[in-house]
Amino acid sequence: MNRINIKLQEKKKLLSIYFTAGFPNLNDTVSIIEELEKSGVDMIEIGLPFSDPLADGPTIQDSSTIALENGMTTKLLFEQLKNIRKTVKIPLLIMGYFNPILQFGVEEFCQKCAEIGIDGLIIPDLPLEVFEDEFKVIFEHHNLKNIFLITPQTSEERIRKIDNLSDSFIYMVSSSNTTGSQNSFGKTQQNYFDKVAKMNLKNPQIVGFGISNKETFSEATKHQKGAIIGSSFVNYLKNNEIRSIEKYIKPLIQ
Amino acid sequence: MSYQVNEKGFYGEFGGAFIPEMLYPNVEALRQNYLEIIQTESFQTEFQQLLKDYVGRPTPLYFAERLSQKYNTKIYLKREDLCHTGAHKINNTIGQILLAKRLGKTRIIAETGAGQHGVATATVCALMGLQCIVYMGEIDIQRQAPNVARMKMLGAEVRSANSGSKTLKDATNEAIRDWINNPIDTFYIIGSVVGPHPYPDMVSRFQSIISQEIKKQLSEKEGRKNPDYVIACVGGGSNAAGAFYHFLEEENVQLIAVEAAGKGLDSGESAATSVLGKIGIIHGSKTLLMQSEDGQITEPYSISAGLDYPGVGPLHAHLHTSKRAEFAAITDDEAMQAGLNLCKTEGIIPAIESSHALAVLDQKTFDKNDIVIINLSGRGDKDLNTYIDYFNY
Numbered sequence: 001m002n003r004i005n006i007k008l009q010e011k012k013k014l015l016s017i018y019f020t021a022g023f024p025n026l027n028d029t030v031s032i033i034e035e036l037e038k039s040g041v042d043m044i045e046i047g048l049p050f051s052d053p054l055a056d057g058p059t060i061q062d063s064s065t066i067a068l069e070n071g072m073t074t075k076l077l078f079e080q081l082k083n084i085r086k087t088v089k090i091p092l093l094i095m096g097y098f099n100p101i102l103q104f105g106v107e108e109f110c111q112k113c114a115e116i117g118i119d120g121l122i123i124p125d126l127p128l129e130v131f132e133d134e135f136k137v138i139f140e141h142h143n144l145k146n147i148f149l150i151t152p153q154t155s156e157e158r159i160r161k162i163d164n165l166s167d168s169f170i171y172m173v174s175s176s177n178t179t180g181s182q183n184s185f186g187k188t189q190q191n192y193f194d195k196v197a198k199m200n201l202k203n204p205q206i207v208g209f210g211i212s213n214k215e216t217f218s219e220a221t222k223h224q225k226g227a228i229i230g231s232s233f234v235n236y237l238k239n240n241e242i243r244s245i246e247k248y249i250k251p252l253i254q
Numbered sequence: 255m256s257y258q259v260n261e262k263g264f265y266g267e268f269g270g271a272f273i274p275e276m277l278y279p280n281v282e283a284l285r286q287n288y289l290e291i292i293q294t295e296s297f298q299t300e301f302q303q304l305l306k307d308y309v310g311r312p313t314p315l316y317f318a319e320r321l322s323q324k325y326n327t328k329i330y331l332k333r334e335d336l337c338h339t340g341a342h343k344i345n346n347t348i349g350q351i352l353l354a355k356r357l358g359k360t361r362i363i364a365e366t367g368a369g370q371h372g373v374a375t376a377t378v379c380a381l382m383g384l385q386c387i388v389y390m391g392e393i394d395i396q397r398q399a400p401n402v403a404r405m406k407m408l409g410a411e412v413r414s415a416n417s418g419s420k421t422l423k424d425a426t427n428e429a430i431r432d433w434i435n436n437p438i439d440t441f442y443i444i445g446s447v448v449g450p451h452p453y454p455d456m457v458s459r460f461q462s463i464i465s466q467e468i469k470k471q472l473s474e475k476e477g478r479k480n481p482d483y484v485i486a487c488v489g490g491g492s493n494a495a496g497a498f499y500h501f502l503e504e505e506n507v508q509l510i511a512v513e514a515a516g517k518g519l520d521s522g523e524s525a526a527t528s529v530l531g532k533i534g535i536i537h538g539s540k541t542l543l544m545q546s547e548d549g550q551i552t553e554p555y556s557i558s559a560g561l562d563y564p565g566v567g568p569l570h571a572h573l574h575t576s577k578r579a580e581f582a583a584i585t586d587d588e589a590m591q592a593g594l595n596l597c598k599t600e601g602i603i604p605a606i607e608s609s610h611a612l613a614v615l616d617q618k619t620f621d622k623n624d625i626v627i628i629n630l631s632g633r634g635d636k637d638l639n640t641y642i643d644y645f646n647y
Contacts (some may be wrong), residue, residue, distance in 0.1 A: 051418060051550040052536070054430050055274040061417050073548045098272060099535040122273040125535065129262075149275040153437050158278070175275060178431050236272030 003091040003119045004168045006143050007042055008204055015045040015217070015222055016206060016224030017233050018095060020063040021080070022072025023049070024237055029080045031242050037090050039249035045122060045228065048077060048096030055124045057180035059231040061237075071132045074104045085117035093147065093190035095122040106135055110142040120168060132165060147171050152192045156199070163201040167189055172196060172205040172224060179209050180231050185219045197223035255576060257502040257569070263451025264540075266576060268568035271450035273538045276434040280442075283357070285452045291356050292349065292459065305463060306497065309338045311345075313464075315471035315627075327620035330481070331602070331630045333467055334617070340604065341632030342461060342493045343374035347443055349460030351378040354441035361385045361440045361624050365429040367394055367422030367489075368559030369401025370632065371445030374408075376410035386410040388430040391421035398559065401636060419553045422563055424491045427539050446490025447567030450538030454495075454567050461496025468627060469500055477626060483620065485510040486629040487610040488581075489525070489561035489569040493631035498579070508580065510618075511570060512610045514556035515583035525554035525562045526583040528574045536565040542574065557586035557640060558606040560632070584613040589643050592616065593634065603630030606640060 007014065017036050021029045029046070036044055046122075047252050049064035049072050056064070077094075084092065094113065101109045101123065113121070121144055126135075133145060145168035150159050152175060162170060174189055189210075196205060204225035211220055212232035220227040229252070236248045263269050263285070271281055291297055305311040314333045322329045334342040347364075354362060362379050364386070366372030366586055372388040379386035382519055392414045405412050415428040425447075435441045447454040447461075450456060469479045484501055486494035488511045501507040518523035531542035536551060543565035544552045556562040566574075573579035584592075593609030596602050603610065608631045622628050634641065643645070 051552075052423065052427050054427055054537075055276060055434065057431075058322075058417070065418065068550060075548075097535075099396070099551070100546070100549035101549070102534060103532075103545070125272045127270070127272060130270065130272070151276050151279075151437075153279040154275065155279070177276075177435050 001046060002143055002145055002168065004043070006171060007091050008225065013221040014042040014206065016045060016226060016228040017041050017232060018045040018047055018228055018230035019237065020047040020049055020060060020067050021077050021236070022070045023063040026070040026072060027080065028242060029077065030084060030191065032136070032237070032245070033084060033088055033092070035242050035245040036249070037088050037240050039246040041090065041249055042226065043091045043093070045093045045095045046077070047154065048094055048100060050097040050100055053097060055178055057178040058233060059234050060179050063234045074100050078083030078116065081116045091119045093116065093120040093122055098123050098126045105140055110138050110144055113144055114142035118144065119170055120147055122147040122171060124149060128162065128165060149173050150196070152188070159196070159199065159201070163203055166203045168203065169225065170201065170203050170205045171228070172207045174207050174210045174220065177209055184215055185210070193223050214252055255578070256410070257572065257578060259451065259455040265572035268539070268541045268571040269451055269454060270540050271538055272535045272540060273450045274434070276437070277430070277450070281450050285471035285628055287357065287561050288353060288452050288456050288609060291353055297356065299350055301349060305345065305582040309344055309348065310336060311463065312467045314339060314474065315468060317475065318600050321596070324337050324599060325610070325615045325620065326622055328623070328625045329615070330472070330625065330627045332464060332497065332627060334464065334629060334631045335602070335604065335608065335633035339374050339377050341370050341374070341462065341634060342643055343371045343445060344377065345463055345496065346457050346460040346492060347371070347374040347378045348444040349443070350456070351382055353402050354384070354443070355382060357441065359439060359441035361387070361436065362390065362443055363387045363429050363432050363440055364443045364445060365389050365422065365425040366445065367391070367562065368636065369394070369398040369405065370560060370636065373401055373404045373408070375443050375445070376405040376408035379410060380408045387432065388412050389415050389425040389432070391415045391419070391425045393420045394422065394425070394559065408483065421553065423551060425635065428576050429512045430537065438552065446496050446563070447495045447569055448490040448537055448539055448563070448565060454539065454569055457492055458495040458499055458569060462499035464493070464629065465497035465498060465500035467585070467589045472625070480504050481625040483508045483510060483624060483626045484629070485512060485611045485614050485626065487512045487561060487631060488566055488570055489514070489563045490565070490609065491567040492627055495567060495569055497627070497629040502578070509573065509578065509589065510614055511573065511579045512582045512584055512614055514558055514561035514589070514610055515585045516555045516557070518585055519583055523534070523566050525556040527564065527566045528581040529583060531565070539565070541568045541571040556610060556612065558589065560605070560607040561610065582614050582617060584610040584617070586615040590641070593641070594645065599644070602630070603634035604630055606637045608632055
């Protein structure tokens with residue numbers, strides 16, 4: 001069974017952390033992942049940087065620009081992750097835009113992921129219809145889960161369609177927004193969390209965008225299975241040592 | 255072969271809507287409604303009326319006698335430079351703002367490079383009394399101060415795009431992000447035949463008035479509807495899409511798309527996407543684009559701010575690979591000379607974008623009896639500083 005699906009069976013609320021590979025320094029990737037696991041994180045999204053990250057706010061854009069300036073490439077990321085499964089057990093996903101994956105070759109990319117032990121991919125600009133027609137078989141062959149996004153504007157009909165096509169979790173975007181931190185969620189967002197929870201989807205949902213502290217984490221996971229922190233963690237890395245990652249994570253999971 | 259978009263939004267293998275889920279509801283609503291809305295009688299009446307009385311259409315199809323003598327062929331110029339605001343861009347912004355109103359949108363956003371599309375959008379927003387926000391790269395804001403001032407005079411807010419290379423592609427990214435953040439009240443007026451389906455088709459349709467008029471005007475002047483050649487410059491490709499549109503299925507009409515070679519195809523400073531690009535995804539569309547081996551989008555260069563886009567619209571990518579259109583590459587120097595040549599020969603100062611199309615006359619030989627139409631997409635007022643610097647006037 002895929003590591004993501006095993007993890008999702010645990011009773012607890014899950015904390016997933018996003019970081020941009022190659023930021024703040026080119027060769028931080030492995031130590032960040034190891035430190036996150038040690039600190040008690042449940043799942044990690046490794047960001048493959050892109051020059052034009054449409055769905056991301058300023059923090060992740062900037063980290064991507066710096067990562068590319070540092071020399072991060074798809075090939076190099078795979079090279080860095082080559083032995084990651086010797087030390088890390090938790091589910092690992094790669095989040096990236098479609099063009100770099102397309103240039104690498106979708107089949108080759110999936111094959112590499114499988115060799116390394118990557119469990120899933122999040123590709124925000126790969127449309128559901130194209131995935132279904134062209135790439136679903138390839139993903140399945142390599143035991144990779146494709147994670148779809150839903151937003152407060154996604155119709156119930158489309159949420160059901162996404163639920164049917166998913167086989168791990170659904171990435172629930174908390175608000176109509178690019179990525180970035182918020183201090184708390186408003187009534188509209190709470191209602192949206194409620195509404196989706198009541199749909200009894202077959203896939204659990206993990207909430208992302210706008211989560212930055214214990215309060216937003218608790219609100220987001222009241223009805224949902226887990227939450228993803230990205231921008232806030234990327235900001236933390238900008239100003240803190242990798243060995244102090246635990247100080248960031250502990251307050252969230254205690 | 256068909257050169258029209260198919261049901262899934264593709265021209266051959268190019269096009270589609272490679273967008274994050276956050277944009278899906280808006281783009282899908284547009285996809286489902288755009289054809290029906292623009293085909294209604296009330297839309298067409300209002301659109302045609304504004305094109306006539308506000309834009310000043312039809313624009314002349316002008317027989318350039320001295321230019322024809324010089325190149326020993328029959329050259330007509332389609333005078334889009336005479337449109338209100340100085341370029342063809344306004345044909346599209348009028349169409350899109352009427353559509354936005356019918357979709358109940360109250361807030362308009364746009365991207366702009368040199369500022370021509372930004373001015374055309376600010377203009378129609380003033381005309382309709384709608385809020386207007388234009389994203390423009392920080393570097394372009396510095397380079398194009400007069401157009402920034404125009405937009406502000408027209409009531410638009412100009413927001414600086416400070417990410418990435420701080421030019422057109424980044425302004426487009428920022429506009430898309432704005433749309434993600436404002437999914438309910440906002441309409442995104444894209445300025446070229448780029449972006450996710452249905453934008454390339456929609457913008458082509460609004461610009462197709464150019465070739466529709468050429469057919470009628472040529473019949474009156476020459477007793478034939480089809481020329482031998484239609485030549486237009488291509489950045490994203492909206493003026494070319496409009497000039498080619500009604501000739502796409504007429505295989506005896508040769509279409510020439512002219513890209514900016516910048517300082518030369520091998521110089522590393524160029525915008526000739528059909529030569530230097532590979533298939534990939536940019537701004538929600540699968541098309542040819544300039545990128546690194548690793549799939550990072552690279553920054554193009556041209557002396558003409560309207561041609562330095564790292565991709566081309568999916569229609570043009572299809573015209574290129576299917577060989578329906580011939581693609582030419584014109585350097586900065588060739589374009590500047592061709593622009594000056596038009597000034598001296600015909601008394602018309604062209605936009606530097608359009609000068610690239612004119613430069614094909616020096617690169618290619620035409621028969622004496624050929625009818626060659628060049629789409630003069632814009633006027634050169636906005637480029638005076640560049641001309642002055644280049645020729646030391």
